[in-house]
Amino acid sequence: xxxxxxxxxxxxxxxxxxxxxxxxxxxxxxxxxxxxxxxxxxxxxxxxxxxxxxxxxxxxxxxxxxxxxxxxxxxxxxxxxxxxxxxxxxxxxxxxxxxxxxxxxxxxxxxxxxxxxxxxxxxxxxxxxxxxxxxxxxxxxxxxx
Numbered sequence: 001x002x003x004x005x006x007x008x009x010x011x012x013x014x015x016x017x018x019x020x021x022x023x024x025x026x027x028x029x030x031x032x033x034x035x036x037x038x039x040x041x042x043x044x045x046x047x048x049x050x051x052x053x054x055x056x057x058x059x060x061x062x063x064x065x066x067x068x069x070x071x072x073x074x075x076x077x078x079x080x081x082x083x084x085x086x087x088x089x090x091x092x093x094x095x096x097x098x099x100x101x102x103x104x105x106x107x108x109x110x111x112x113x114x115x116x117x118x119x120x121x122x123x124x125x126x127x128x129x130x131x132x133x134x135x136x137x138x139x140x141x142x143x144x145x
Contacts, residue, residue: 004074005142006073006074006138006142007142008139008142008143009078009080009082009083010073010074010076010078011135011138011139011142012082012083012086012139013073013076013078013082014067014071014072014073014135015086015131015132015135016082016085016086016089017070017071017073018071018113018128018131019086019089019090019093019128019132020089021113022093022113022124022125022127022128023089023092023093023096025110025111025112025124026093026096026110026121026124026125026128027096028110028111029105029108029109029110029111029121029124030096030099030100030103030105030108030121032108033100033103033104033105033108033121034103034104035102035103035104036102036103036104038104040104040106041106042105042106042120042122044120044122044123044126045119045120045123047117047119047123048119048120048122048123048124048126048127049123051112051119051123051127052123052126052127052130055127055130055131055134056130056133056134057130057133057134057137061137062134062137062138068113071113090132093125093128093129096125097125100121100122100125105120105121105122106120106122107120108120108121109121110123110124112124112127
């Protein structure tokens with residue numbers, strides 16, 4: 001409804017940009033982890049806690065944030081294939097989360113879309129889930145207009 005705001009398909013495409021990046025980083029980090037039968041307690045790291053906190057919706061809703069220009073889909077020609085891409089990519093994320101249960105991921109680091117920083121793999125996975133959650137609230141808001 002607003003030419004300066006994302007429509008539903010643009011939100012999905014934005015999510016695709018990030019899930020493609022993080023699925024790759026998560027896979028690389030998961031490959032570096034060791035198999036483990038122990039159920040370890042995983043605590044968030046300092047930077048993971050910061051980034052997840054920025055992303056997670058609160059009881060007040062979602063905080064407005066700007067995205068990187070390269071991750072802004074506004075005005076791009078999009079099709080329904082973006083939705084299928086999103087579904088396929090999230091199936092891959094779910095497989096990674098299932099696979100993570102069999103590994104000791106507590107100390108494995110994962111790269112972020114900001115190349116100079118790395119956070120714990122569990123934090124990177126939680127960040128991606130919070131990012132999805134945040135933008136699904138955005139979609140809900142768009143659809144209720």
